[in-house]
Structure formats: C-alpha cells, structure tokens
Amino acid sequence: MSNSSRDTAEGAGWGSAERGTYRRLMPGGAEKVSWLDPRMLWAARNGVLASWFGDPTGRTRSRWTAQREAAGAPADKVIRRDDPDRFSFLVIGDTGEGGEPQYAVVPGLLNAGRDTRFAVLASDVIYPVGSAGDYGEKFFRPYADYPAPIYAIPGNHDWYEDLRGFMRVFCDDAPPLPPEQPPRPLTRAWLRSLLWHRPRPDDGRGLAEARKLRAAPAQQAVQPGPYWAIDAGPVRIVGIDTGLLGTLDAEQGAWLREVSRGPRPKILVAGSPLYVDGKHHPCPVEGGGTVDDVVRDPEHHYVAAIGGDIHNYQRYPVRLPDGRTIQYVVAGGGGAFTHATHTIPRVAVAGVTERDFRCYPLRGDSLAFYSALYGRRLRLRRFFTLTEAEAAAVVAERLGIGPTRPTDPAARVTRRVRLVAALLGTGRRPDRAKRIRLPVRKIYTQVFSPGSATYSPPFFKCFLRLDVGPEEIRLRCHAATGNRAQEVDPPVEDEVTIPLA
8 A cells, every 4th residue: 555644755645756647537618616716705605695594495495395195206215235344435525616626526436445345425515505517527528437326415605696506416416496485575585585595597407418427327326315324234324405605494303303212323424524623613502402412312322423525534533431531533625626634733621632642644644734825826935835744843842743754854943934833823722712813714614715725735635435334334534635656546644433232
C-alpha cells in the first residue's frame, strides 16, 4: 500500500509528482463553481431566506414522501437488499462541484471500491443549487464506471431548488409537486416566497441522455425518498435528510426513532455531522430531542454516525458512560472545495482528546495548502507561503502537539511563520484562547474556505470504504490527491475496526 500523508510529504501529494489520469474523464469546458461570484451566492440564497423567514423544508419534505408513498414506495422507507454477511460499501460526501477536485477522486475510488456492493453519497450531491441540469456532468459522468447502485442523502445545496433535481434522479423520476396555496400577503412566508429561488421550467431537459451513462441494470437504485434505511447484510444503514438548516422535522424524527429500534447494528449517514471541528452538534428534532439522543440510546445499537457538509475528514471515537464507543465521522471530502483543518483547535470534547482524534488533511498540510493559496491570490507569495515542514512545526507549537509526520525535516518557526499561522486562523490551545481573541476562525471558515477551490494537486480529497462482517466493520478513509501514485493505490489516511457486538 502506498505511503499516506502521515508517512511522507510525497504521500500527502507534495513535491513534483506525475499528475493523475482523472482529467481524461472530464468534459471539455467544465464550468468552475466560484463561491466568490455574487451571481452564485444569489442563486444559493434559500438557506439565508429560510433562516430569516422560516424554514419550509419540513413541509416540502413531507409532501415529497407522501407523493412517493402514493406511488408505491414502502411506507417504512426501508430498502431491503440481499447482501451477504460479508460485504463492502463506499461513502462519498459533498461531491458535486464538477471540477478537477471531484474527478480526481474517481480513479482511486474505482480502484479501491470496484468490488463494493453499493455507494452512498452523503450530502450536497450537486452544487451550487441542486439543478437537474447539472446531474449529467456532476453525477452521471464522474461515476459512469462505478458498477454498483448509488444511494444518496441530500445536503443543503440540493434543497436550494426544493429538492426537485434530487427527486428526479434518485426517486424514480418523481413528478413535480403541485403548487401550494399562496401565503397571506405581508407575512414572513409571503416575503420568503417573493425571494425564493426555484428551478427553471426547462431545467433537466438533458437528463434522459445523461442517464445513459449509468444505464446498466446493476447500477440502478430507487430509493423511497430523501431519507431512508438500507438493510444490508448484518447492519442497517439509516440515512437522514437534515435539509437547509441542519435540523429534522417532527415527521422524520418520529420515523428515525421507529426505524432505529431493534438489536440490529446501525450506522447513521446524515447531511451534517454530529461532531465537527472539536464541537458537538446534536442536530435538533422539531418537537423535542435530538438526533444524537437517538444515536446514543443503547436500545438502538448504533456503532457509527457519518455526516457530510464539512469538506474534509474527521473522526471522534466517543466513549459513552455504558462502555460503548460510537465512531462519529465527518466525511465531506468527495469533491467540493476543502474546508481547513488547521483551524480546528486542540480537541477536547466528549472525552475525545488529540490522542484519539483523526483528521485529513493533516493540520500542517492544511495550513501549507492555504498559505500557498492566499500567497497566490494576494500576490504575496514570499510572505504567505509556508513549506509543509514549517506549517507542521508551527501547528505543533500553537496546539502543543507532537509532529504527526515524523519524517518532516526540522523547521525553524520564525516570526513570519507564526504571523502567517495566526492570520490564517490556526487553531489554538485552549489555555491561550482567552488571551488572544482574533475573529479570524469564524470568518475563515465562512468566507475564506469557500474561495479555496484549486485546480492543481494536491487536492486533499477522500472517500470511505466500509468492510462489513458478522462481528465487526473496518472503516478506512482513502485519500485522493490528484497525483498518479495515489490514483493507482489510494493511501489509507485513517482506519478503525468497529465491533458489532
């Protein structure tokens, strides 16, 4: 197996390396998604409108699921497969930007996952607004050669056109919902409806042609709606739709509690993670309680909770008072711009410490990546750009942790290196957080990260492979850098064995 970023800088994708073959898969003239383009931000306005004027996704979701049940979808929303007691599947999060970072994942995914029984896309299948017309180049083309079915959970971006494209592709070409009664004038709902982004009438005209790219019978999957459960071998995989604002409506919450009952081991796949960036986000359910309450309940037998939305990899092994350990995983590195990991402070949450925590890219690689990016964009390369060794050294100093990659040469941490690390929001040790209050971390995550899409390696993308057996699951995070070496043999950046007993 090839070296990972934890072994060598070359394993992380740094240095002069042969570019991968992924560009041969890409269509000519692929449009690049720019989150600094005001037109793109305006098209993706529905999340902001929902937070200001009320979130309508619960009602819309209920209408979609009622329509699917009327069309014959199972009322319990459980997909029952015939997988054996030993099988494998993939999880890929936040895929659909359609550019080089997404396509760079594909060759390694096919090499490491060709024998898997199915794949799950976890959140944000299509950027920027989930349009049906974007599925050809952002779903059907990149995964044309993946031989098995693909199921999906929508993310907030898939909801920016009321889930219309998602339902057409994954739910048996579900017809449009009939129009609702217009809201009363001068109400919050009325203001929201005036500004709400909706799909174009002609959107998705090329969808029938795009479907031919994944037309083999073995590739077909029909799911009962935007949330579902899959009974596969000895486990049940429960997929939930967290909508525009990362919450569950009461109807889906009741379904989640019902489908979680019983002794069968379960894995949650969600549109947003429950632990991320060193914090707990339990995901509220309308009417009371949280998703994490359901996951932690010993009667429900969850062993892992995987969420997308944040575009990197993180893992938190949370040990519960009853002695069980649940693996909480962030898996959003499937193709969209990279969210920084160097902004994650020293981890101390729910009993999980830095010793237990894992992330990809490594914090030092994340800082080196961003320093080079903003050195180019601000035309201050000599000031901003840090070597991988300098970035790793200053991260270790600021967080009080040892070097993750011991093969890096010792680097001198100068005043310039410390200043760049501070400007780029490098996470701090908890004992220093109160002394230095720079607002850079929140601004960095919400403003700078979305402008971080690059089109040359290393990309620091990833996907998960889960090997399920009667007694345990082996979860591995595979890297995709965009370089040829990592395409041929995708390195394992993290691995954990999860007992099912």
